[in-house]
Amino acid sequence: MGPDPAVAAVRVAVRRALTGLPPGALVLAACSGGADSLALAGALAFEAPRAGLHAGAVTVDHGLQEGSADRAAQLVRLLADLGLDPAGSIAVTVGTEGGPENAAREARYAALDQAAARWNAAAVMLGHTRDDQAETVLLGLARGSGARSLAGMPPAFTRPEGEVRYLRPLLGVDRGTARKACLAMGLEPWDDPHNLDPGFARVRVRREALPALEKALGPGVAEALARTARMLRDDAEALDGLAQRALADAEADGEADGEGGAGGGTDGQGGADGSDGAGAAGGGDGGDGRTGEGGGLRVEVLEGLPRAVRTRVLRMAAVAAGSPPGTLAAVHVEEVDRLVTDWRGQRHVDLPGGVRAFRRCGRLLFGPA
Structure with missing residues (x-):
């Protein structure tokens, strides 16, 4: 039995x-x-x-x-x-x-x-x-x-x-x-x-x-x-797999789109991995020279992505920068997405975990608030 x-x-x-x-x-x-x-x-x-x-x-x-x-x-x-x-x-x-x-x-x-x-x-x-x-x-x-x-x-x-x-x-x-x-x-x-x-x-x-x-x-x-x-x-x-590849493309070095100048920095800081130090804390309202062209995510790449892929890329970058996935909600990601698709000179978006997203010199950056 x-x-x-x-x-x-x-x-x-x-x-x-x-x-x-x-x-x-x-x-x-x-x-x-x-x-x-x-x-x-x-x-x-x-x-x-x-x-x-x-x-x-x-x-x-x-x-x-x-x-x-x-x-x-x-x-x-x-x-x-x-x-x-x-x-x-x-x-x-x-x-x-x-x-x-x-x-x-x-x-x-x-x-x-x-x-x-x-x-x-x-x-x-x-x-x-x-x-x-x-x-x-x-x-x-x-x-x-x-x-x-x-x-x-x-x-x-x-x-x-x-x-x-x-x-x-x-x-x-x-x-x-x-x-x-x-x-x-x-x-x-x-x-x-x-x-x-x-x-x-x-x-x-x-x-x-x-x-x-x-x-x-x-x-x-x-x-x-x-x-x-x-x-x-x-x-x-399947979408996450596409987003991983798109994230790598957006992180790759490329020429900035120049909405605020080249920024002047060459230290490569400001990446999605949260290693941008003081450069990210300066806000997104002007190029202070602390963010190099190789940092962050290239806006021109993000703009060309389907929204379903782009929002996943933004979420991955925010989590990598230290925003807790359990409290990072869709409304937060949507506000970050506006820095890409509806850019009107916004200063920054504050995210859970003391992370701030901002746009500078053709790059989307994540760092400590």
Whole structure:
């Protein structure tokens, strides 16, 4: 007799995600103790040895609730009992930048990066399910964030801040199946009270918006949203590839278009990588001689790009200059785009993370405000 159907579904998803990892590599499950990540940890403990891999787990103690340290210690013991080795917890301090959800997410990923580096893990698995994907798509739609946001969460990614490969095996598994699998494996999940707090936008989407859509449109809304995300991701990845090449073209040396003179500088400062130092802080209202012709992005190249590609180029440049991708919104990118397409002598555009975009001497520059 085979395993419970829910357990089988989760194991198959994990097995597929393990394909291609180097033999003998360590894979970590990021586990909060909730049903989704606990089912993921149980499936990884089963599948990894059969794939010739080692399995471990890590939990992050955000310190936001009383008794969180004790819960983390209990969870580590449970993960170790599953055969996950190493198994450990990392306590973090959650800041305030970008709101509580963004701050907690950034602290969590920094801790996971740290754990993966310490244990030399080849990948870290996250327990996001199809329902999480549907919520992400709805949140992106409400914010008007564009196709990349509507493409939802990718099944695999590497953060710009590090080299850790993250995998999301359960994006094709619904939350109910993950919970059933957890219980069928004899694992008792912990339900985070924050998941019931209507002060969080995602909780309102989960408990109010999606049920209302299901009531109005019929069942299957979450599955349809996740399917839409998969299709849009293909489009977004193709456009991102074009944008990467366009970014390289815009960064290449070329003759400035001269709306403010050649600038007089030759130090090549002012690039999209945020290395422009004092030159960027001077604003975009005049050529002070600190920005050379080789710096920044060439406006003449940007002007010739389709808007879908150009805005991606501008976003990439802003993120490379230090603007946090989690708080850099479409409205910010649109204002930067006006420096290219609707230039009327604007001084600059201030972006999240203390980054400023401005135009000078035929170049679009990003630097510290």
